[in-house]
Amino acid sequence: MNLLAKLCNSWIHIFVIWILTIVFNAATSCDFPAALRDKQFKDSSNQTVTEGIIFYTSNVVWRTSIYGTTIFTWDCHQRNDTEIVMKGAQPVTYNSQTLYAYRCLLYTGTSSPTLHYFPVREINDGSRVILSTNPNLSICDVCASIEPELHTLYLQDSPSCDCTPSCSDLTVSGTCSQSVDLTNVQCSSPTTTTTTTVSTTTPTTVTTPTTVATTTITAQTGGSVTSDTNSPKSQTETVFTMEVIVILCASLVVLCLILVTSTVAIVIYNRNEQLKRQFLKVRKVRPAETV
Structure with missing residues (x-):
């Protein structure tokens, strides 16, 4: 009975560790902003490149050649509200070393299918990427030094790029990145409108209508689209919450089945022990058979 109880406890411990592993992996998953997914983009810093940059849920097709190695896809490595770290799916071999790109x-402006971002300061073979022998750099290891060089990802089918956003939209700083100095960044300042009032000698009461400012987000295709009130972060949190609830419910069901099975096994074992003891007792008190 003690052996069976120890076995049950071991299975319960293994089960709890498995559940915690699943929940941890779900919480640390990295997905790109929903507004960018399943779309093809161009980078304003290199408009001569014909290959489109295609975002999916957790990886992006972004062809980059570094020291003779062509990296076709990049995985979403880590992300927060203003910083995205991508890791190349193919390692780079340079100076007899295996390096990870x-x-x-440091991004802003994902409410529409346009992404304004600043890259890392480091340059390797003409690309602003960091190469390291460490296969699992943290977000602060990668994003510690940012270059104030504005890049814009815009839809590939767009005839032109609106690469001059408002300066106020670019006032962004990350958890690990320093604040970007916009002194030499080409951006537009807000326009100040001057209203002139004309008075006449006629004693007429003039009622000035109230002007309500309406903000419209214009997509790169030329049409107007309505801003989505559900941000990618809230959508990700909702999906994550549902996944955790489903996992916990399934875990409770499995745990109950294990406990019920263990209880039935213990009851059967105890019953067999009682019958065995009764049988031995009966044999001891039975008179010897005569030949």
Whole structure:
């Protein structure tokens, strides 16, 4: 009975560790902003490149050649509200070393299918990427130094790029990145409108209508689209919450089945022990058979 109880406790411990592993992996998953997914983009810093940059849920097709190695896809490595770290799916061999390529995008403007970002300061073979022998750099290891060089990802089918956003939209700083100095960054300042009032000698009461400012987000295709009130972060949190609830419910069901099975096994074992003791007792008190 003690052996069976120890076995049950071991299974319960293994089960709890498995559940915690699943929940941890779900919480640390990295997905790109929903507004960018399943779309093809161009980078304003290199408009001569014909290959489109295609975002999916957790990886992006972004062809980059570094020291003779062509990296076709990049995985979403880590992300927060203003910083995205991508890791190249293919390692780079340079000077007889195996190196891993990382990009950091200090970004803003994902409410529409346009992404303004600043890259890392480091340059390797003409690309702003970091190369490291460490296969698992943290977000602060990659995004510690940012270059104030404005890049814009815009839809590939767009005839032109609106690469001059408002300066106020670019006032962004990350958890690990320093604040970007916009002194030499080309951006537009807000326009100040001057209203002139004309008075006449006629004693007429003039009622000035109230002007309500309406903000419209214009997509790169030329049409107007309505801003989505559900941000990618809230959508990700909702999906994560549902996944955790489903996992916990399934875990409770499995745990109950294990406890019920263990209880039935213990009851059967105890019953067999009682019958065995009764049988031995009966044999001891039975008179010897005569030949």
